[in-house]
Amino acid sequence: MYDVAVIGGGPGGYVAAIRGAQQGLKVLLVEKDSLGGTCLNRGCIPTKCFFYDGKVLEAAKTSQVITGAETLSIDPSKMVARKRQVVKSLVDGLEKIMESYGIEVAQGFGELIAPGHIRVRRANGFSKEHQARAVILAMGSRPAVPGFIEVDGHYIQTTDEALDSDDIPGRVIIVGGGVIGVEMTGIYRTLGSEVTVLEVLSDILTTEDEEIRRAMRRLFDQRGVKTHLGAELQEIAIRGDEVEVTFRDRGNGTQGLRADRVLVATGRAPVLDGVDPAKLGLITDGPFVKTNERLETNLPGVYAIGDLIGGMMLAHKASAEAEAAVASILGASKEVKPERIPRCIWGFTEIGAVGLTEEEARATGRPVKVGKFPFMNSAAAQALGSVAGFAKIIGDTETGEVLGFHIMGPHATDLIGESVLAMSTESVVEELAEAVRPHPTLSETVMEAAMDWSGLAIDSPKKPS
Amino acid sequence: MATEVVVPMLGITVERGKIVEWLKKEGDPVEKGEIIFIVETEKVTTEVESPASGILAKIMVPAGVEVPVLTPVAVITEPGEEVPARYLAPSVEVPPAEIEAPIGAEQIAAAASLHMASTPPEGPIKAVPAARKLARDKGLNLETFSGTGPEGVILLRDVETRLKVGVEPSVKVSTLARRLAEKEAVPLEGVAGTGIRGKIMRADVERAVEEAAAPRLGTVIPMDTMRQVIARRMSESAVTAPHIYFFTDVWMEPLLNLREDILPDFERKYGTRFSINDLIIKAVALNILDFPLLNATAKGQEIHILPDVNIGLAVALASGLIVPAIAHTDKIGLAEIVRQRTDLVQRARIGKLSMDEIERGTFTVSSLAQYDITSFTAILNPPQSGILTIGKTREELILVDGAVKGKKVVTFGLSVDHRIIDGAVAADFLQNLKWKLERPAFTFLNL
Numbered sequence: 001m002y003d004v005a006v007i008g009g010g011p012g013g014y015v016a017a018i019r020g021a022q023q024g025l026k027v028l029l030v031e032k033d034s035l036g037g038t039c040l041n042r043g044c045i046p047t048k049c050f051f052y053d054g055k056v057l058e059a060a061k062t063s064q065v066i067t068g069a070e071t072l073s074i075d076p077s078k079m080v081a082r083k084r085q086v087v088k089s090l091v092d093g094l095e096k097i098m099e100s101y102g103i104e105v106a107q108g109f110g111e112l113i114a115p116g117h118i119r120v121r122r123a124n125g126f127s128k129e130h131q132a133r134a135v136i137l138a139m140g141s142r143p144a145v146p147g148f149i150e151v152d153g154h155y156i157q158t159t160d161e162a163l164d165s166d167d168i169p170g171r172v173i174i175v176g177g178g179v180i181g182v183e184m185t186g187i188y189r190t191l192g193s194e195v196t197v198l199e200v201l202s203d204i205l206t207t208e209d210e211e212i213r214r215a216m217r218r219l220f221d222q223r224g225v226k227t228h229l230g231a232e233l234q235e236i237a238i239r240g241d242e243v244e245v246t247f248r249d250r251g252n253g254t255q256g257l258r259a260d261r262v263l264v265a266t267g268r269a270p271v272l273d274g275v276d277p278a279k280l281g282l283i284t285d286g287p288f289v290k291t292n293e294r295l296e297t298n299l300p301g302v303y304a305i306g307d308l309i310g311g312m313m314l315a316h317k318a319s320a321e322a323e324a325a326v327a328s329i330l331g332a333s334k335e336v337k338p339e340r341i342p343r344c345i346w347g348f349t350e351i352g353a354v355g356l357t358e359e360e361a362r363a364t365g366r367p368v369k370v371g372k373f374p375f376m377n378s379a380a381a382q383a384l385g386s387v388a389g390f391a392k393i394i395g396d397t398e399t400g401e402v403l404g405f406h407i408m409g410p411h412a413t414d415l416i417g418e419s420v421l422a423m424s425t426e427s428v429v430e431e432l433a434e435a436v437r438p439h440p441t442l443s444e445t446v447m448e449a450a451m452d453w454s455g456l457a458i459d460s461p462k463k464p465s
Numbered sequence: 466m467a468t469e470v471v472v473p474m475l476g477i478t479v480e481r482g483k484i485v486e487w488l489k490k491e492g493d494p495v496e497k498g499e500i501i502f503i504v505e506t507e508k509v510t511t512e513v514e515s516p517a518s519g520i521l522a523k524i525m526v527p528a529g530v531e532v533p534v535l536t537p538v539a540v541i542t543e544p545g546e547e548v549p550a551r552y553l554a555p556s557v558e559v560p561p562a563e564i565e566a567p568i569g570a571e572q573i574a575a576a577a578s579l580h581m582a583s584t585p586p587e588g589p590i591k592a593v594p595a596a597r598k599l600a601r602d603k604g605l606n607l608e609t610f611s612g613t614g615p616e617g618v619i620l621l622r623d624v625e626t627r628l629k630v631g632v633e634p635s636v637k638v639s640t641l642a643r644r645l646a647e648k649e650a651v652p653l654e655g656v657a658g659t660g661i662r663g664k665i666m667r668a669d670v671e672r673a674v675e676e677a678a679a680p681r682l683g684t685v686i687p688m689d690t691m692r693q694v695i696a697r698r699m700s701e702s703a704v705t706a707p708h709i710y711f712f713t714d715v716w717m718e719p720l721l722n723l724r725e726d727i728l729p730d731f732e733r734k735y736g737t738r739f740s741i742n743d744l745i746i747k748a749v750a751l752n753i754l755d756f757p758l759l760n761a762t763a764k765g766q767e768i769h770i771l772p773d774v775n776i777g778l779a780v781a782l783a784s785g786l787i788v789p790a791i792a793h794t795d796k797i798g799l800a801e802i803v804r805q806r807t808d809l810v811q812r813a814r815i816g817k818l819s820m821d822e823i824e825r826g827t828f829t830v831s832s833l834a835q836y837d838i839t840s841f842t843a844i845l846n847p848p849q850s851g852i853l854t855i856g857k858t859r860e861e862l863i864l865v866d867g868a869v870k871g872k873k874v875v876t877f878g879l880s881v882d883h884r885i886i887d888g889a890v891a892a893d894f895l896q897n898l899k900w901k902l903e904r905p906a907f908t909f910l911n912l
Contacts (some may be wrong), residue, residue, distance in 0.1 A: 399644045401667075426639030426667055 002028045004329060005118050005132035007110035007274070010037020012306030012318030013138035014094060019326045021101035028130055029103055030110035030120050035094040037140050038307075039315040041087055046163040047183050049083040051346045054190035059385070074191055077166040106130075111274035112137065115299045134301045134329045137275060137289060138318065141307035144269035149236050155243040156236060156262045159184065169193055169261035173245050175233060176265035177204035179345050182216065184263055186347040189223050196257060198231040198247055205345065209357035209406045215389065216408065219348040236262055270308045285310065293335065294328040295321055303328065317341045342420050344413040349388055352416030355404035355423060358394050367397035371429070371453025373445050375409040377460055380440040386410040391449035393419070393429060400428030405449075411442050418446055429453045467549050468517035470539040472504055472532055475820045479506045483531035484538065489521045495541060502528075502538070509820050517541045522548045529595075529621070592619035599624045611644075626650060638665040645670045651677065691785040702847045706763070706882040710842045711891050715899050717858055717873040720744055723905045735800040742855075743802050746830055748901045748908055749853060750774045750794035753828060756894045760827045762848040763885045777826030777846060778806065780813040787813050788846050790826030834858065840876035850885055851894075854878035 004020045006013045009031030017029040034041055053074060060069045098105050108120040108127070118135060121127040143158035145151055153161045159180060168191045174181045177199030189195045197204070197220070204220075204227065205213050220227050230250030237244050239258070246256045270288050277283070283290045283298045288310035295303045303325040306318030320336045327334035345351040361368045371393045375381040389409025395402055405419035422432050433450035437443045444459075451457045472482045482504040489501045500512040501521065515521075519541040526538040540552045590607045592600070596619045600607050605627060612619035626647050638646070638653060642665045646653050649670070656673045658665035680686055688696065720741060732738055753760045753774050761770045777790040789809040791802060812818050829846045832855040840856045856876045863872045877898065881891045901908040 399641060399648070401641050426641035428640045428644065431640060 002026050002104075002130060002132040004028070004134045004136060004326070005110075005130055006030065006136045006138055007112065007118065008037065008138035008140055008306075008308075009035040009094075009105070010138060010140045010306065010318065011039045011315035012140065012308075012322045013037065013136070014098070015319040016136050016138060016305065016322035016326055017103045018097060018101060019323050020329070021103050023326065023330055025326075025329070027101075027103045028106060028132060029098065030106045030108060030118070032107075032109045034091050035098070035105070036087070036091050038142075040090055040094075042160050042163055044315055045087055045090065046083045047159075047187065048346065049086050050079060050163075050187045050191075051183070053079050053082070054187055058190050063385075074168075076168050076191075080164065080166040083163070109274060110139075112280065112302065114280070115301050134303065136322070136325050136329075137297070137302065137304040137308055138306050138322065139271040139273065139275070139308055140318075141268040141270050141313055143264065144267045145264050146233070146266060149233075149264055151264065152238065155238045155260075156264065158264050162261075162263055169259070171259040172196075172261045172263060173198065173243075173257055173259040174263045174265055175236075175245070176267065177201070177227070177229070178265065178267065179205065179343075180267075181263075181265040182345055182347040184265060185220070185225055188263075189225055189348070194224075194259075196226040196228070196259070198228050198233060198245070200230065200232055202229055204229075205351075207357075208343070208345075208351065208353060209392065209404070210359055211390075211392065212351055212353065212406050212408050216347055216351065219388065223348055236264075268307060268313055270310070272308075294333060295325040296328065311338060312341055312343065314341065314343065340420060340423050342416045344416065346413065349386070349409055350412035351406075351408045352412035352414070353404070353406045354416055354420050355402065356394060357404060357406070358392070361394045361403045364403075366403075368394060368403065369397045369453055370394050371449045371451070371457075373448035373452050373457055373460065375442075375445060377448070378440075378442060378445050379459075380442050380444065381410055383440065384410055384442075391415070391445045393432070393449045393453050395429040395453055400430055402427070402429055402432065405446075407446070409442075409445070415442060415446055418443070466543065467522070467546060467552070468519065468541045469537045470501065470513075470516060470541060471537050472534050473511075473513060474534050475504070475506050475509075475511060479534065479820070479824075481531050481533050482506050482511075484526055484528050485510060486528050487524060491521060491524055493521050494544075495519065495521050506820065509818055509823060510816075511820050515541060519543050519546075522546075523552050525552060590619065591617065593621060595621040596624045599628075603628060623647075637663060639667060641667045642670045646673075649674050689784060691782075691787075695785050698847055699844050702845045706845050706847065706850075707884060708842070708845065708880050709883045709888060709891065711879045711881075711888075711895050712840055712876055713895050713899050714861075714874045714876050715902050717741075717875055717902075719903055720905050721873065723909075731799070735803070737800065737803050737807075739799055739803045742830075742832060742834070743799060743806060744905065744909075745855065745902065746776050746778070746791065746794060746806070747799060747802055748898060748905075749828065749830060750776050751908065752894065752898045752901055754795055755897060756890065758886055758890055759851040759881070759894055761850050761885060763850065763882060764848075768885050771827045773825070773827065775825045775827045777829040777849070778809065779829060779831035779843075779846075780810050782814060787818065787823065788826055788829055789813050789818050789822045792825060829853070830855065834875070840878050842878055843880050845880055845882055850882040851891075852880045853898075854880070 003025035005028040006016050007030045009029055013029060014035055017027045020027045039045060057072060057074050060066050060072055063069060106120045108122040111119045111121065112135060113119055116132055116135065117129065118132065119127050119129045143160060145158060149156065151158055162184065171194045172188050173196045174184055175198050177197050181197060182204060185195050185197055203213050205216060217227065228249050232248040234248060234254065235246040242258045242260065243262050244256050244258050245262055246254060248254050275282065280299060289297055289304040289308050291297055291304050291309050295305055297304050305321035305325050307313045311317065320341065324334040324336050339355050342352060342354040358370060372390055374390045376387045381387045389412065391407045393402065394404040402419060402423050405416060407415050419432065429450050433447055433454065437447045448457045448459055452460060455463065475482055485503040485505045487502045489495055495501055495515040495518065497515055497518045499515050501515045502513050504511055504513055521539060522542040523540045526532055526536065532538065540548055542548060591612065592607050597607065599621060605624065607619055610619045610623050610627065611617065613623055614620040629650055629652060637658060639660065645667055651670055651673045653665060656665050656669050659669055660666040724741060724744065728738060757770050760774055761768050773793055774795040775790040775792050776794040777788040779786060779788050791805045794802065809818065809822060826846065826849060828849055829852040831843050831852060833841060834855050834857050836857060838856050839859065841854050843852045843854045845852050854877065858873050858875050860871045861874050862869050877895065879891055879895045
C-alpha cells in the first residue's frame with residue numbers, strides 16, 4: 001500500500017513524487033517512457049538546446065569582430081546528438097534523485113482502475129496492480145492535430161518528430177503562431193530555413209501584451225519570416241517530395257504554398273490514456289480534468305495536475321501544482337495563483353512575462369500606471385550586442401501593486417524571476433526600483449523600468465511633461 | 466475695506482463645521498463667488514465661496530480644525546490694504562496636533578519626489594509639523610512612512626493611521642498588505658498572517674476588511690459619524706415629538722393603469738421612465754397643499770408653516786440613511802421629479818449631496834415597497850412633522866358581483882408630530898391622499 005501513486009513522470013509528476021517523499025510519504029511513480037516527460041524529452045529542454053545552438057551561430061554571424069563567419073554552419077546531426085546527450089544526462093540525474101529518496105519508479109503504462117487502485121502495464125505484457133491512499137494524475141499532454149491533417153513524421157511533423165530530426169528543411173511552413181510556433185520559427189530561421197507562419201487568429205501570441213506582440217512581429221519581419229494572420233487552413237497534402245498547404249487568407253482568398261516541411265503547432269491536448277472518465281465517473285471540463293483549488297478531482301483521493309487540467313500548459317505550472325497537490329494530501333493548503341505563473345517564450349529573442357497585460361490591467365478599471373525601459377539604454381545590453389526589446393511594468397497607481405511585468409530582449413526569461421518574487425512576496429513597484437542591482441548587468445533594466453513607473457528612470461532622457 | 470470670511474450656516478441643526486482644505490493660500494487673489502475652502506459637517510461636505518473680490522490676506526483657521534458656524538476664518542482685503550490688527554491673532558486656539566495639513570508652498574516646492582518613500586531621502590524628511598510632533602511623541606521613525614500629501618509630504622493622518630494600524634513595517638507584513646491596511650484603516654494587530662512564517666499578506670487584510678464590514682455576534686462596532694448623527698436625531702425626534710400613527714390601504718390598479726397608459730408617450734417625450742413612487746411623491750405634494758399643517762415645524766410656542774413643499778426621500782446607504790429632498794415638489798412636473806429623484810439618489814449613494822439638498826425637506830416619504838413588508842411606522846425626520854411610509858404591493862381577494870376577484874393593495878402609513886397635528890387632521894390627510902391615488906386622472910389633471 002502506497003501513500004501516493006503518481007501517474008506520469010514529467011515536471012508535474014516527478015516533482016510530486018520528490019516532494020511527497022521529502023514529506024515522508026511512500027511514493028510510487030509510474031512512467032511509460034522516460035522520466036522528465038514532454039518538457040525534458042520533447043519540449044522545453046530540446047528547444048532550448050537548439051535555441052542556444054542557434055544563438056551561437058547568430059552571434060558569430062552578426063559579430064563585428066569575428067572574421068570568416070559567413071562560412072559557418074550548424075551540423076544538424078551534431079545538434080541533435082548534443083540535445084540527446086543533454087536530455088540523457090538530465091534523465092539520468094532524475095533517476096538518481098528518485099533512487100536517493102527511495103521512490104519506486106514503475107516503468108509502464110499507468111491506468112486508474114478506481115480511486116486508490118491503479119494498474120501498471122509493462123511493455124513485456126505483464127501488468128501489476130497497486131493500492132495507494134492518494135493518486136495524482138499527471139499524464140500531461142500531446143500535440144493536438146486537427147482531424148484532417150495526417151502527420152507522416154517527415155513531411156508533416158509535430159514537435160515530437162521535429163525535435164528529433166537531424167535535417168534542417170530548406171522551406172518550412174509552421175501552422176500556428178502560438179508559443180510553440182514562435183519558438184520553432186526562431187530556431188528554423190536562425191538555422192537558415194525559409195519560414196512561413198500561418199495563424200488563424202488575428203495575431204501571434206494572443207495571450208501576451210500588445211506591445212510585446214507588436215515587437216515580436218517586427219522581429220519576424222526583420223528576419224524575413226512570412227506571416228499570414230487570419231489564415232484558415234484547408235488542406236495539407238504531400239506532393240512528390242514537397243508538401244502543399246492550402247489556406248484561405250484574410251483578403252487574399254484561397255492560396256497554396258509549397259515547402260519541404262510543415263510543422264503543425266496548433267496547441268496541445270491532455271492525455272487521458274488509461275483513465276476513462278465515463279467509466280470512473282470522473283468529471284471533466286472540456287477535454288481537461290476538472291479539479292478544485294486543492295487540485296482534487298471529484299473522485300475521492302484522486303488529484304490531477306499540469307497540462308491535464310488545462311490553464312497555462314507550462315512545466316513550472318505543473319510543478320507548482322504538484323507541490324500544491326502534495327500539500328493537499330498532507331492536509332495543508334497551497335494556492336497556485338495563475339497571475340503569478342511566469343510565461344516564457346524563446347523566439348528570435350526572449351519574452352518573459354508575468355501577471356496581467358496592460359490591456360487586461362486597464363480593463364479591470366483600477367488606476368494603472370506603466371513604466372518602461374528599453375534594452376537600447378542598457379550598458380550591459382550594448383556590451384552584449386543585443387539591444388532589441390524592453391522591460392515594461394504595470395502597477396496599481398494607488399497601492400503600487402505589481403499587476404504585470406513584461407520583458408522582451410536578452411535573458412528576459414531569467415530576468416522575469418525577480419518580478420515573480422516581488423509579486424509573490426507582495427513587494428510594490430517602488431521596492432523593485434529601490435533594490436540595488438549590480439552594474440553593468442541586464443538586471444538593471446528591470447530596476448529602471450520600475451523607476452520609470454515613478455518617472456524616475458536614470459538612463460532615460462527626461463520625458464516631455 | 467476688509468471683508469470677513471465665515472463658516473456659513475450649514476443648516477438648521479448644524480452647529481459646527483470642520484475646514485477640510487483651503488483651496489487658496491494667503492496672498493492669493495480671489496474673485497467673489499470663487500470657491501476658497503471646503504468645510505465638512507456631520508452630514509455633508511460643502512464648498513464655500515468667497516464673499517468678496519480681493520486678496521485672501523489672512524487665514525485665521527487652518528485646515529483640519531472644527532469651529533462653530535459663523536466663526537470668521539479668513540479676511541479678504543483690497544489690494545494694498547493692510548490686514549486690520551484685530552485679525553492678526555488666531556481666532557481660535559489650535560492645539561498643534563490638530564492641524565492636519567497646513568503645508569506651506571515652499572515645503573511643497575522643496576519636497577523631493579517621495580514616491581520612493583522608504584529610500585532615506587537626502588536632507589530632511591518632508592512632513593507637516595503636526596505629523597512630526599506626533600511621530601516624535603510616539604517614538605515613530607518618519608523615515609518609515611510613505612506620505613500621502615502632495616509630493617509625498619507626510620501628513621498628520623499618515624501618522625495617525627500608522628498608530629491606528631499599530632504595526633511598524635519591520636513587523637512581518639507584506640508592503641502591499643501594509644498599504645492596503647493603511648488605506649482601509651484596518652488595525653493589523655488582530656490580523657492573522659497566512660504568509661510564510663506568519664507574514665500578513667494582502668488577502669489577510671482583505672479578509673479583515675470583509676469581516677469588519679460584516680457584523681458578527683460578539684463584536685463591537687464603533688459608530689461612524691453618520692451613525693452617530695442618525696442615533697442622536699432619531700432619539701431626539703422620538704423623545705421631543707410625540708408620534709401618532711395611521712394606516713390605510715390604497716387600491717393601486719388605477720395608478721398602475723395610468724402609468725401603463727402614459728409611460729410610452731412619456732418615455733418618448735422625455736427619454737426617461739417614471740415609477741409609481743414618482744406619482745406618489747407628486748400626489749403627496751399636492752395633498753400637502755390641502756393640508757399645510759403637515760408642512761410645518763414646531764418651534765417653541767409657534768407653529769411655522771413652511772413656504773415651500775420639498776418632499777424628502779429616505780435613501781438607504783450601505784452605512785446608514787440619508788434624506789435628500791426634491792425642491793418645489795408641488796410645482797414641478799413629473800419629468801422634473803424623475804430627474805431630481807434620480808440625481809439625488811445617485812449622489813446620495815456616493816456622498817455628494819449638498820447641505821441644502823438634505824436640509825430643505827419639509828415632509829418625508831419612506832418606501833420599503835421592494836421588501837416583503839406590509840406596513841411599518843417611521844420616526845419623524847426632525848424638524849419635520851409628517852412622514853409617509855409605503856409597504857409592498859400585495860393582492861387581496863374581493864367579492865365583485867358575487868365573484869371572487871384579485872385586487873392590488875398597498876398599505877400607507879403616516880406618522881405625525883402630535884404636538885401640532887391632531888389625529889383627525891392626520892386621518893383626513895391620509896384619507897384624502899388615498900382618494901387622490903385611487904382617482905389619479907382627476908388628481909393629476911388639476912381640475
